[in-house]
Amino acid sequence: MENTLPINLRRVKKTNLIINRLHIFTQGFALLALIYYRTNFLFQIIKIRDKNTPFLPHALVFLSELILSFLWVLSQAFQWNPISRKVFPERLPGNDKLPSIDVFICTTNPIKEPSVDVMNTLISAMALDYPADKLHVYLSDDGGSSVTFQAVKEAWKFLKWWIPFCRKYEVKTRCPVAYFSADESKDENEKFSSTEFIAEKKKIEKKYEEFKRRILKIIENTSSFTSRDHDPLIQVINDENCGVDSDKTEMPLLVYVSREKRPFHSHHFKAGALNVLLRVSGLISNSPYILVLDCDMYCNDPTSGRQAMCFFLDPKISPKLGFVQFPQKFHNIRENDIYDSQLRFFWPKLEGVDGLRGSMLVGTGFYIKREALYRTSNVQEDNDLVQLQKAFGPSYEFIKSLQQNYKLNASRDEEFSGVSLKEIRFLASCGYDNNTKWGKEVGFRYFSVLEDYFTSFNLHCNGWISVYLDPAKPCFLGSATTNLNEIIVQYTRWVAGLVEVAVSRFSPLIYGPLRMSTLQSMCYANSAYDFLIFLPVYCLAIVPQLCLLHGIHLYPKVTNPFFIVFSFLFLSSQLKHIQEVFSSGHSIRTWAIEQRIWMLRSLTCYMYGTLNGISEMIGLRAASFLPTDKAENDEQSKLYQMGIYDFQASGLLLAPLCTLYILNVVVFIIGVPKIFHIRQASKMFIQLFIPLFGILINYPLFEGMFLRKDDGRVAPSITILSAALCIIILSFGSLALIY
Ligand SMILES: O=c1ccn([C@@H]2O[C@H](COP(=O)(O)OP(=O)(O)O[C@H]3O[C@H](CO)[C@@H](O)[C@H](O)[C@H]3O)[C@@H](O)[C@H]2O)c(=O)[nH]1
Numbered sequence: 001m002e003n004t005l006p007i008n009l010r011r012v013k014k015t016n017l018i019i020n021r022l023h024i025f026t027q028g029f030a031l032l033a034l035i036y037y038r039t040n041f042l043f044q045i046i047k048i049r050d051k052n053t054p055f056l057p058h059a060l061v062f063l064s065e066l067i068l069s070f071l072w073v074l075s076q077a078f079q080w081n082p083i084s085r086k087v088f089p090e091r092l093p094g095n096d097k098l099p100s101i102d103v104f105i106c107t108t109n110p111i112k113e114p115s116v117d118v119m120n121t122l123i124s125a126m127a128l129d130y131p132a133d134k135l136h137v138y139l140s141d142d143g144g145s146s147v148t149f150q151a152v153k154e155a156w157k158f159l160k161w162w163i164p165f166c167r168k169y170e171v172k173t174r175c176p177v178a179y180f181s182a183d184e185s186k187d188e189n190e191k192f193s194s195t196e197f198i199a200e201k202k203k204i205e206k207k208y209e210e211f212k213r214r215i216l217k218i219i220e221n222t223s224s225f226t227s228r229d230h231d232p233l234i235q236v237i238n239d240e241n242c243g244v245d246s247d248k249t250e251m252p253l254l255v256y257v258s259r260e261k262r263p264f265h266s267h268h269f270k271a272g273a274l275n276v277l278l279r280v281s282g283l284i285s286n287s288p289y290i291l292v293l294d295c296d297m298y299c300n301d302p303t304s305g306r307q308a309m310c311f312f313l314d315p316k317i318s319p320k321l322g323f324v325q326f327p328q329k330f331h332n333i334r335e336n337d338i339y340d341s342q343l344r345f346f347w348p349k350l351e352g353v354d355g356l357r358g359s360m361l362v363g364t365g366f367y368i369k370r371e372a373l374y375r376t377s378n379v380q381e382d383n384d385l386v387q388l389q390k391a392f393g394p395s396y397e398f399i400k401s402l403q404q405n406y407k408l409n410a411s412r413d414e415e416f417s418g419v420s421l422k423e424i425r426f427l428a429s430c431g432y433d434n435n436t437k438w439g440k441e442v443g444f445r446y447f448s449v450l451e452d453y454f455t456s457f458n459l460h461c462n463g464w465i466s467v468y469l470d471p472a473k474p475c476f477l478g479s480a481t482t483n484l485n486e487i488i489v490q491y492t493r494w495v496a497g498l499v500e501v502a503v504s505r506f507s508p509l510i511y512g513p514l515r516m517s518t519l520q521s522m523c524y525a526n527s528a529y530d531f532l533i534f535l536p537v538y539c540l541a542i543v544p545q546l547c548l549l550h551g552i553h554l555y556p557k558v559t560n561p562f563f564i565v566f567s568f569l570f571l572s573s574q575l576k577h578i579q580e581v582f583s584s585g586h587s588i589r590t591w592a593i594e595q596r597i598w599m600l601r602s603l604t605c606y607m608y609g610t611l612n613g614i615s616e617m618i619g620l621r622a623a624s625f626l627p628t629d630k631a632e633n634d635e636q637s638k639l640y641q642m643g644i645y646d647f648q649a650s651g652l653l654l655a656p657l658c659t660l661y662i663l664n665v666v667v668f669i670i671g672v673p674k675i676f677h678i679r680q681a682s683k684m685f686i687q688l689f690i691p692l693f694g695i696l697i698n699y700p701l702f703e704g705m706f707l708r709k710d711d712g713r714v715a716p717s718i719t720i721l722s723a724a725l726c727i728i729i730l731s732f733g734s735l736a737l738i739y
C-alpha cells in the first residue's frame with residue numbers, strides 16, 4: 001500500500017493562473033495600443049517638423065515606456081503557470097533507508113553576526129529531526145575568529161543537553177532562542193503538561209542561559225579580530241576537545257572549518273567558502289545531499305530534511321532534480337513591514353518559475369544534490385585522472401570521493417589520521433581552486449557576487465530541474481534587514497551581481513534560450529535586466545513634470561480615445577498588484593508600502609547597483625560582499641517596530657529621493673493654478689496625476705524632511721542639498737528638454 005501513495009503532490013493554482021493570463025492578454029493588448037500611439041505621434045512630429053512640439057521629451061517618455069514594457073513582458077513568464085506543492089513525509093521509507101545529509105552554515109564576522117545567534121542557527125541544524133548518524137554539520141568561519149571557534153565548542157556542550165531533550169519531548173521548535181521565547185509548552189500535546197516536563201524544561205532553560213553567558217564571556221575576553229591572513233583550521237568537535245564526559249547521546253557530526261586566507265588572494269566570498277565546505281565534507285562525510293544555511297537563518301521546522309526527501313526519493317523526478325528550495329521567511333517582520341524587508345513581492349515569483357522547470361536558488365534554506373554541483377554523475381575509476389584533476393584540483397583523495405563506492409577516510413569518533421588531516425587542509429587552502437573548474441563549472445559559481453542566482457542559472461542550463469516548497473509552517477526563519485541604510489546597501493549588492501550577469505556573455509537572453517525553455521530564461525532575464533528600471537523611474541519623475549511647467553503636454557487629453565489606454569494600463573497594473581498583495585494575505589497598506597519601496601529601490605539601489613556592477617566589470621572597483629549587520633540596534637528596531645521610517649541613512653542614498661520629491665511638490669504646486677489659468681486641464685491631466693501619485697505614495701518622505709523633529713528624520717543638511725539639486729534640475733533640465 002505504502003508504495004502506491006504519492007509522497008508529494010503538485011497542484012496548479014487555477015484561480016491565479018486564470019487571473020494572470022487574463023491580465024497578460026488585456027495588458028499586452030493595451031501596451032500594443034500605447035506603442036502604436038507613441039510611434040504614430042513621433043512620426044507626425046518628424047514629418048511636419050512642428051516647432052512647438054519638442055521631440056526629446058516625447059522620445060524620452062516613449063523610451064521609458066518601452067523599457068517598462070520590456071520588463072513587463074519578461075516578468076509574465078513568472079505568471080504563466082503558478083503551482084504549489086505538498087509533501088507527505090510520513091510516507092517516506094524508514095530511517096535506515098534515508099540518505100545522509102551534510103549541512104553547511106556560513107558565517108564571517110562575529111561583530112556583525114553575533115555569536116549567540118549564529119550558534120542558535122548551528123544548534124537548530126544539529127537538532128534536526130533526522131537520524132543522527134546521517135547528519136553532519138559544517139560551520140564555515142570566514143573570519144577565522146577565535147570567538148567563533150570557542151563558541152562552537154560551547155554549543156557542543158549545550159547540545160549534549162538540548163538534543164536529548166528535543167528527542168524525548170519531540171520538541172517542534174529546535175532553535176533554543178525561539179523555543180524559549182515562544183513557549184511551546186502551550187502546545188496541546190499532553191507530554192507538555194507533565195510536571196516532569198516542566199522541571200526538565202526549566203533545567204534546560206538554565207543551561208541555555210549559562211551557555212549564553214559563557215559566550216558573552218568569551219566575547220569579552222577574546223578579541224573579535226577577523227584575520228585575512230591565516231592557515232586553515234579544521235576541527236571535528238567532540239567530547240574530548242570540549243572537555244566534557246562522553247555519554248551515550250547520539251550526536252550528529254560537527255565540524256568547524258576556517259579556510260586559509262591570504263591578503264591579495266581573491267576568496268570569492270560566500271561561494272568560495274561553500275566550495276571549501278564541499279571539498280572538506282567530501283572527504284569526511286560525503287553525503288549525497290546538502291543543506292545550505294546562512295548564519296542568520298535558523299531551522300524552524302526540524303522536519304525540513306524529510307520534506308525535501310519527499311522529492312529526492314520520488315523516482316519520477318529524482319534523477320533530474322538538482323535542488324529543493326524553501327522560501328526565506330523572517331522572524332522579525334512586523335505586521336506593518338515599512339521597508340518591505342520580507343520581499344513579499346518576490347516569493348510568489350518562485351511559485352511561478354516552479355511551474356516551468358523549477359525554482360531559482362535564493363542562497364539559503366535549500367537542499368541540493370552534491371552531484372548537481374559536481375556536474376558529473378558516476379565518475380568511474382577509469383576516467384582520465386589528468387582530466388579529473390584539471391576539473392577538480394590536484395587532490396587524488398578528493399577525486400576518489402567522487403566515485404560512488406568511495407569509502408570514507410575519517411570516522412566520526414576518531415580523529416583524522418595525520419595523512420587525511422593534511423589532505424583536508426590542502427583542500428581548504430586558498431590556492432586550491434586555481435586553474436581548476438571550481439567556481440566555473442564545479443561547485444558554487446564565482447562569476448557574480450550574487451552566487452545563488454548565477455549558480456542556479458548554471459544548474460538549470462545544465463538540465464537540472466528544481467522544486468519550490470512553501471509549507472504552512474516555515475522550515476527556516478531568518479532575521480531580515482529592517483534598517484534603511486542596510487536595506488539599500490544589501491539590495492544594491494544584489495543589483496550589482498545581476499548587472500554583472502546581464503551584460504556578460506552569460507546574458508540569460510542569449511545564453512539561456514539555447515539551454516533551457518524560453519519561459520524559464522525569461523524569468524532569469526527579468527531578474528537580470530531589472531536594473532534598467534531606474535532609467536524610466538528617473539525619467540517619469542522628472543520629464544513630465546518639467547514639461548508641465550512649460551505647458552508641453554506628453555499624454556493624450558481626456559477626450560482622446562488613447563487616454564483610456566493610458567488610464568487602463570495604470571489602473572490594471574495597480575489592480576494586479578493589489579490582487580497579488582491580497583492573495584498573499586496582506587492589506588491595502590502593503591500595496592502602498594510596496595509602491596513606495598519600489599520607487600525607492602529604483603531610484604537608489606538600481607542606479608548605484610548598476611554603477612557598481614559596471615565599475616566592477618571594467619576593473620574600476622573591486623568586487624565586494626559586505627555582509628549585512630545582524631546585530632540589533634535598539635533605537636532603529638524600535639522605530640521599525642512602531643512603523644516609523646528611520647531616515648538616518650547616508651546622504652548619497654537619500655539625496656536622489658529627496659531631490660525628486662521636492663521637485664514633484666514644487667511642480668505640482670506651480671502646475672495646478674497654471675492649468676486652470678490656460679484651460680489646459682484636460683491635456684495635462686496625466687501629467688498632473690503623475691507627481692500627485694508620487695507625492696502621496698511617498699508622503700513619509702515629506703514628513704521626514706519637513707515635519708519630524710526626532711533623530712530619525714532626514715538630516716536638514718540633506719534636505720537643503722536636495723533643494724539645491726532640485727533648483728539645478730529645474731533650470732538646466734528645462735533648457736535641455738526644450739531646446
Ligand atoms: O565573504 C563572505 C561574505 C558572506 N558570507 C556569508 O554569507 C551569508 C549571507 O550574507 P548576508 O550578509 O546575510 O547577506 P544577505 O544579503 O542577507 O544574503 C542574501 O544574498 C546573498 C547573495 O548576495 C545570498 O548568498 C544569501 O543566501 C541571501 O540570503 C552569511 O551567512 C555570511 O556569513 C560568507 O560566508 N563569506
Ligand SMILES: [Mn+2]
Pocket residue numbers: 294296628
Ligand atoms: Mn542575510
